[in-house]
Structures are given as C-alpha cells and as structure tokens.
Amino acid sequence: MLDGIPGKDALCAVNGEDDWRLLRRLDVPEGETGVGGRVDTVIGVVVDCETSGLGGDDVIIELALRRFRADPNGVIVKIDRHYSWLEDPGQDLAEDIVRLTGITDADVAGKSIDDEAAVRLLRSADFVCAHNAQFDRGHIERRLPGAAGLAWTCSCSDIDWRGSGYDGRSLGWLLAQAGYFHGAHRAGDDVDAVIALLRQDLPSGRTALAEMLETARRPTWRFRAVGAAFELRNQLRMRGYRWDGEGDPKCWWRDVPDERRAEEEWWLAGQVYSVSARPKALGPTVERITWRERYAPASP
DNA sequence: CCTAGGTTACGGACTAAGGC
DNA sequence: GCCTTAGTCCGTAACCTAGG
Numbered sequence: 001m002l003d004g005i006p007g008k009d010a011l012c013a014v015n016g017e018d019d020w021r022l023l024r025r026l027d028v029p030e031g032e033t034g035v036g037g038r039v040d041t042v043i044g045v046v047v048d049c050e051t052s053g054l055g056g057d058d059v060i061i062e063l064a065l066r067r068f069r070a071d072p073n074g075v076i077v078k079i080d081r082h083y084s085w086l087e088d089p090g091q092d093l094a095e096d097i098v099r100l101t102g103i104t105d106a107d108v109a110g111k112s113i114d115d116e117a118a119v120r121l122l123r124s125a126d127f128v129c130a131h132n133a134q135f136d137r138g139h140i141e142r143r144l145p146g147a148a149g150l151a152w153t154c155s156c157s158d159i160d161w162r163g164s165g166y167d168g169r170s171l172g173w174l175l176a177q178a179g180y181f182h183g184a185h186r187a188g189d190d191v192d193a194v195i196a197l198l199r200q201d202l203p204s205g206r207t208a209l210a211e212m213l214e215t216a217r218r219p220t221w222r223f224r225a226v227g228a229a230f231e232l233r234n235q236l237r238m239r240g241y242r243w244d245g246e247g248d249p250k251c252w253w254r255d256v257p258d259e260r261r262a263e264e265e266w267w268l269a270g271q272v273y274s275v276s277a278r279p280k281a282l283g284p285t286v287e288r289i290t291w292r293e294r295y296a297p298a299s300p
Numbered sequence: 301c302c303t304a305g306g307t308t309a310c311g312g313a314c315t316a317a318g319g320c
Numbered sequence: 321g322c323c324t325t326a327g328t329c330c331g332t333a334a335c336c337t338a339g340g
Contacts, residue, residue: 049340050340055301056302056303058301130339134339135303135338135339169337170337170338185340240305
C-alpha cells in the first residue's frame with residue numbers, strides 16, 4: 001500500500017514499517033467514481049453549515065452542499081460539483097469562531113446565501129445528509145423555509161461507527177481513521193469529508209452509506225402517554241419519556257425504534273393504562289416518525 | 301457558550317454469606 | 321439468631337460527546 005511513496009524506504013529504515021501511518025489529503029473529484037452499478041440510482045445531498053456559534057440565536061455564516069448519485073448497494077457512482085455561500089450575520093463574529101473556521105468579518109461582509117439555488121438543490125435530492133443532522137436541519141429550515149420537510153439522514157448517528165471498529169464520532173477523527181486529513185471547519189471541506197466517510201466499506205461488507213440509509217429509512221414511533229397519572233411521572237421519566245408542556249394536551253412523550261414498538265405498547269398498557277394505574281385516558285397516541293420528521297427542530 | 305442522548309458513577313437499600 | 325461485610329440493584333446525578 002505504501003509502495004511508491006517518496007521517502008518510504010528512508011522512513012522505514014529509521015522507524016519500523018508498522019510504527020507510523022500516512023494520511024492522504026482528502027480529494028473528492030467531481031464526476032463518475034468508476035465504481036458501482038448504473039441502474040435505479042438514488043440522489044443524496046450532503047450539507048454543512050458553519051454558524052456564528054452554538055446558541056439558539058446563532059445563524060448560518062457559511063452553507064455548503066454537494067450532491068451525489070448512488071447505486072442500490074449504497075455505492076456512490078457520481079459526484080456533483082460543490083456549491084457554497086458565505087452570509088453576513090449582521091454583527092461581528094466571535095473570536096473563537098474566527099479561530100475555528102478561519103472565516104472573518106471581511107469574508108462575509110455583504111455576502112448572502114442564494115436562497116433560490118440552495119432550496120432548488122436541496123429539493124432535487126432524494127435525501128439530505130449532514131454530520132449531526134439535528135444541528136444542520138434546524139439552521140437550514142430556519143434560514144430556508146422552502147427546504148422544510150425534506151428527508152434527512154445523519155452520518156454521525158445513523159451509522160454504528162463504534163460497532164464498525166471506529167473510535168469516537170467526530171468528523172475529523174473518523175476521517176483520519178479512514179486514512180485521510182482535510183481542512184476542517186470550512187463547510188466545503190467538511191461536506192467532502194462526509195462523502196468520503198459514506199464511501200467507506202464497513203466490516204459488515206456494506207458501505208457506510210448503505211447502513212445509514214437502512215437506519216434512516218426505518219420508521220420510529222412517537223408515543224405520547226396522554227392522560228398518564230401524575231404519580232407515574234418518575235417511572236415515565238426513567239423510561240426515557242420527556243415532558244411536553246407546550247403541546248395540547250400536555251403529555252409525556254418518547255421516540256422508540258421500530259423493533260421496540262410492541263414492547264413499548266406492552267409496557268404502557270401494563271404500567272400506565274391499567275385500571276389500577278388510574279389513567280385519565282384510554283390509551284397512548286402513537287405517531288409514525290419517518291426521515292421527513294426526524295431531526296426536525298422544535299421536537300414534538 | 302446550547303441541546304439531546306447516552307454512559308458512568310455513586311449513595312442508599314437490600315440480600316446473601318460468614319463468624320460468633 | 322444476630323451482627324458485620326461484601327456484593328447487587330436501583331434511581332439519580334454527573335459527565336461526556338456531537339455540531340459552530
């Protein structure tokens with residue numbers, strides 16, 4: 001694997017062959033990848049936002065996206081060009097944001113996202129992907145209402161990286177373990193990092209993209225324990241339920257994966273809606289959550 | 301700095317086992 | 321039978337991790 005790399009022999013003479021590791025600069029060229037099939041393709045778009053901070057009032061200062069086409073086995077067969085925009089937040093950038101991203105006030109001055117182009121590109125794909133989709137989906141739907149309600153996947157949590165032999169889930173560290181380095185924390189570079197990760201073959205024999213799509217396409221179920229007796233609040237909280245005091249009616253709610261749906265119905269019937277539990281309603285409500293609802297801002 | 305979720309750590313209560 | 325100790329279990333709090 002290292003044959004032909006300049007200086008390899010000299011390095012091996014000083015250090016053992018196994019005592020060091022090379023990382024390749026990430027390069028994701030546009031066009032056909034030369035691998036994978038040709039029929040029944042699916043289109044994905046990877047997005048990344050750089051923002052003015054992590055708080056609720058912070059806004060997008062850079063948006064990048066890049067579409068790709070994949071075959072039914074989750075092998076990426078073609079990669080589109082980059083698109084990215086800077087946007088002026090209307091106030092000075094915090095020092096740590098400038099340090100983290102390298103984006104300065106001068107860089108964003110007077111710039112703005114091309115709403116129409118960004119929304120058109122996002123809507124042209126079958127699904128959107130981001131590393132920590134909860135973060136990016138919230139910012140994108142707030143900034144681009146026309147892109148609300150799309151199908152979302154998360155390269156951070158819809159793939160079992162740990163179970164596949166990777167340590168940690170941060171983008172740069174996953175990429176390094178895949179053998180690459182990149183210019184982190186610029187939206188375009190981070191988008192390419194995600195594409196490179198999605199192309200990885202995992203120990204399962206499938207690509208990371210294939211695993212991510214399988215997880216994301218599977219519905220989850222939102223249980224609302226409407227009318228649960230007040231005294232059961234601790235048991236509900238312990239089981240992962242959260243209180244929604246804004247909804248109507250106010251209730252405890254929880255999302256459950258498809259394979260645990262029956263188990264949850266059984267638990268609710270026995271613990272919350274049995275006669276002895278004195279429920280104030282006949283039963284819970286169950287709502288199907290697909291990748292169109294998942295990771296959306298403002299939970300229930 | 302924020303948000304959500306998942307894991308770890310710990311105090312308190314309880315149980316099983318050993319010494320007398 | 322009684323007391324102490326070690327191990328177990330449970331609920332809760334604290335911590336950790338992704339994202340800028």
